[in-house]
Amino acid sequence: MIDQAPAAGGNVVDIDESNAAHYLIDESHKRPVVIDFWADWCEPCKTLMPVLERLADEYRGAFLLARVNADSQQMIAQQFGVRSLPTVLVMQRGQPVDGFAGAQPEAAVRELLQKYLPSPFEGVLAEAAEKLQAGDASAAIALLRPAYEASGREHEVAMVYAHALIEGYRLDEAEQVLDAVRMVDQDAAYEQCRAQLAIRRESAKSPEVTALEEQLEADPDNLDLRAQLAVHYTDTGQFREGLEALFVILQRQLDHNDGATKKAYLDTIASLGKGDPLAAEFQRKLYSLLY
Numbered sequence: 450m451i452d453q454a455p456a457a458g459g460n461v462v463d464i465d466e467s468n469a470a471h472y473l474i475d476e477s478h479k480r481p482v483v484i485d486f487w488a489d490w491c492e493p494c495k496t497l498m499p500v501l502e503r504l505a506d507e508y509r510g511a512f513l514l515a516r517v518n519a520d521s522q523q524m525i526a527q528q529f530g531v532r533s534l535p536t537v538l539v540m541q542r543g544q545p546v547d548g549f550a551g552a553q554p555e556a557a558v559r560e561l562l563q564k565y566l567p568s569p570f571e572g573v574l575a576e577a578a579e580k581l582q583a584g585d586a587s588a589a590i591a592l593l594r595p596a597y598e599a600s601g602r603e604h605e606v607a608m609v610y611a612h613a614l615i616e617g618y619r620l621d622e623a624e625q626v627l628d629a630v631r632m633v634d635q636d637a638a639y640e641q642c643r644a645q646l647a648i649r650r651e652s653a654k655s656p657e658v659t660a661l662e663e664q665l666e667a668d669p670d671n672l673d674l675r676a677q678l679a680v681h682y683t684d685t686g687q688f689r690e691g692l693e694a695l696f697v698i699l700q701r702q703l704d705h706n707d708g709a710t711k712k713a714y715l716d717t718i719a720s721l722g723k724g725d726p727l728a729a730e731f732q733r734k735l736y737s738l739l740y
Contacts, residue, residue, distance in 0.1 A: 460505040461514045469525055472515050477540035481512040481565045484548075486519045486526055486536040493552035494535040500555050501537070504562065507599070508569045512562065539565060556601060570596045570606050577609060586617030586686075591722050602629060608638045615645050618653060618686025622727075653685050672698045676710055683717050692717055692731045699738060711735075 462472050464484075476482050485501050487494035498516070505514040519526040519534055529538060529545070538548035539561065547561060568574075573596045580589035593610040600606045607626055614623035623646055630639055661678040668674060675694050682691035695714040698705050705711070714735065721728040 459513070460508075460510050461502060461516065464515050464517045464525065465522055466524065469522075472513065473525075473540060474543045476513055477544075478542055480510075481562075482515050482540040483512050483562070484515045484517055484529070484538045484540060486517045486529070486531045486534055486538075488518060488520045488534050490520075491534040497535050497537070497552045497558075500558055504555075504558060508562070508566060511566050511569065537561075541565065559601065568600075568603070568605065570600055570603070574606065574609050577613060581613055581616055586613055587720070587722060589613040590617055590619065591724065594724070594726075597626070604630065604634045604636075608642060611642045612645065615642065615649050618649065619688065619727075620646060620650055620653070621689060653687055655681070655685070657681060658685075672702060672705055672710075676706065676713075679713070683713075688717060688721060689727060692727070696731065696734055699735070703738060 462468070464472060473482060473484060483501065483505075485494075485498060487498060501514055505512065517525055519531060519536075529536075533550050535552060536548065536550045537553075537558075538545045540546070547564065549557075549561065553561075573592055577589040577592045580586070580592065590610070590613045593606065593613055597603075597606050597610045607630060611623045611626040614620070614626065623642070627639065627642055627646065658678065658681045661674065661681060665671065665674050665678055675698055679691045679694035679698075682688075682694060692714065695710055695717070698710050699714060703711065714731070718728045718732055718735075
């Protein structure tokens with residue numbers, strides 16, 4: 450919501466001559482002020498403004514977005530030397546320190562803001578680290594998944610997310626996150642995650658699991674054997690493998706083991722938590738059998 454005079458911690462304000470000195474100069478001594486010069490007739494302005502407003506909301510008041518209508522506030526636009534629209538300036542300590550002219554993609558705007566602002570995901574990363582330290586990888590993953598997407602898969606968030614996935618034995622998902630990292634960002638943290646992933650893949654193959662897999666390969670129609678293997682998978686956090694094994698059983702015999710297999714399937718989904726894409730995927734698969 451845009452206010453003429455935002456309360457403390459407000460994110461967006463419309464500027465005119467009565468409040469320009471306060472919000473463009475005084476406020477910039479407390480936090481960065483991002484000035485967006487725009488006009489009704491400016492089509493690129495209409496593309497850029499929602500991006501700036503969304504980022505202002507995401508950063509939760511870490512910077513003030515000050516909107517200046519260059520048509521109705523021509524004096525202010527002239528004072529800042531605005532020659533084209535949209536023009537965006539970053540103010541700190543009463544002075545313009547950066548900016549750009551013309552509509553920019555969200556990634557470029559984020560890159561500009563990151564020079565002057567803490568990451569909006571610092572709190573999430575800190576909370577996720579606490580969850581991991583406490584041994585609750587599932588809770589850390591639930592926190593990091595939306596942050597990973599909302600940040601545009603920002604490298605620092607991606608590395609913590611990959612680490613949490615590895616800790617939670619979500620190894621295929623961790624590999625997908627690591628595969629998406631650009632070559633230029635493949636730093637020491639990336640190499641460490643790759644090494645951790647390789648170690649976890651090796652450790653997940655216990656002698657018991659290997660023996661069961663060999664037996665199942667020799668007797669693929671043995672549903673009880675497949676159910677035992679599914680238990681071993683889920684016990685070591687290999688949820689996809691466990692759910693796939695259980696689903697194969699349910700496809701062939703929906704009431705296998707007097708319904709215990711279906712219960713194990715549902716319990717595994719529930720353990721992943723709401724919003725987990727793996728849980729949603731296998732919930733849909735079960736519905737396809739039931740309806």
